[in-house]
Amino acid sequence: MGLRLFACVCLCLTVAFPVSAQQKAEESKLLPIDEAGKDPSWVNFRNRLVNALAKRDRKFVLSIVDRNIRNSLDSPRGVAAFRKQWDFDAEESPVWRELSAALFLGSAWLKPEKGPRQLCAPYVAVKWPEDIDPFDHGAIISREVLVKAGPSSESATLATLSYDIVPVPDWEVTDQAPEAKQKWVKIKLKEVDGFVPEEQIRSPVEHRACFVKTESGWRLMELVVGIEK
Template sequence: MMILGIFKISKYHRPMIKSICLGIICFISLQLSAQGEFYPPKVEISDYTLSKFLTELTLAVGKKDKDFILEHLDPHILNSFGGDGGIEEFKMYWKFNDDSTNFWEVVENILLIGGPSFDGSSDKNSYYLPFTFTNWPEQYDAFEHYLVYGTNVNVRDQPSTTNSEVLGQLSYQIVQITNPEGEMLSENNDWLHITTVDNKLSGYVYRKFLISPIGYRMGFTKTENGWKINMLVAGD
């Protein structure tokens, strides 16, 4: 017989104890390795009308089909948290009739990131994109953290691809935006300085690989006339 603490374990129970211990070790290892990881969910949409609408929307964005967008706007669409909403405001806010509008780029990015699953029996008549907004882990402050969206994204010691050293790589990791030596951060920066949530890696990441949970997101509502876009906003 062997002794584990003050308890005596017979040889018949040794395999079971070994399995339990290995399970605990594996669980702890998994938890540690998964710290800060946030992968896109496996999307299952049970409502065919929503799946069809999202496909049509994706095609319309690719073709820059203004008529499709306008036909599928909710009359009270929310365009910002400081406005009155509505379709006319939408047109002005996005400069929708101008060739220089960034509406198409913004919506394309949202669709590429993807959304959560949708169960019509519980989610009823509304749906939101992207998953970085709907599924964001509560323990990470949405104002201070971003998601490194991609596989093997380089973290560099300088905000440049030239004359800089790669300090490490991250894949779908939540990181904190940091401000080294009083450096001012702005929306125009191509690079942002980040630190992993375990504080093991700090450096610069190219901005296109970083997604804010309170960045642009879209909302849809199901009506008698099909799905309508009822929200396209950023911030809080």
């Protein structure tokens, strides 16, 4: 009888005080994956594309862009729109940085409502938990990331995180040292603010690149921001 009463009380408390989104995030992890990592054609293609991006090889990049590429969730499709959106002919086009960053992490398969399944990099958006707000959280993408008390490598270490999903109040924080180029992201650890280097955390609504394997090879089908399942 006592055990039944205890179980009933616990159930009532769970219903009365449901777990908040922040509590879920504090308990959640997004482990790294690469679902096409054993496909030799993908590995070879990705390596060639990464090298082309490093060399800013416009000819190769355009050769793998699908003619009907999706450039954002609500803008025109096509190569001309891709070139315009990314200021592709400029020396400092952001496409070199954003596409390289997307390919740095592993990939995951996504099946759109229409068309063939796509391989998307990074995996973060595709595998993001549906019950955690993607706009207010981020995923730690490395092991044993040091969480600092302030935006500086000299600040005290509050904790270490590995692949945790954390609340993010601020995505752009400058280093405390005026001459430092390091950028930081402000995160929440329970009720305490902490800071991690920007390259060690990823938002699910950052750019993702999705590819389809065709008879003529891999094609870039979309390079967009946002999240959709």
